[in-house]
Amino acid sequence: MSSQKALxxxxxxxxxxxxxxxxxxxxxxxxxNVIDQLAETFENIKITLQSTTHYDVVHLLTDNLCTxxxxxxxxxxxxxxxxxx
Numbered sequence: 001m002s003s004q005k006a007l008x009x010x011x012x013x014x015x016x017x018x019x020x021x022x023x024x025x026x027x028x029x030x031x032x033n034v035i036d037q038l039a040e041t042f043e044n045i046k047i048t049l050q051s052t053t054h055y056d057v058v059h060l061l062t063d064n065l066c067t068x069x070x071x072x073x074x075x076x077x078x079x080x081x082x083x084x085x
Contacts, residue, residue, distance in 0.1 A: 006078045007055040009047055012066045013039055 016032055023031070040062050051058050059074050061067070 004056045004078075004081060005054065006057045006059065006074075007047075007051050008059045008071065008074055008078075009044075009061060010066050010071065011040060011043055011060070011062045 013036060017035060019028055019031060044060050044062060047060065048058055057078075061070055061074070
């Protein structure tokens with residue numbers, strides 16, 4: 001009997017990097033958002049590619065999905081899957 005393996009990835013970063021004082025606050029926000037999105041997208045792709053041979057399912061909890069309630073929901077769902085087999 002083989003066991004289903006699940007990977008749960010919790011990921012949140014602010015995208016904050018030091019910027020020159022000459023950059024306006026509104027441009028700071030745009031730059032931070034772009035960096036945040038690029039970093040998280042890269043990590044999600046990398047994790048998905050690296051985990052395909054090791055895990056049956058990958059749950060990417062990024063940004064708004066990176067919450068205690070979402071983690072709990074996935075843990076319970078994966079546990080129920082295992083108990084049905």
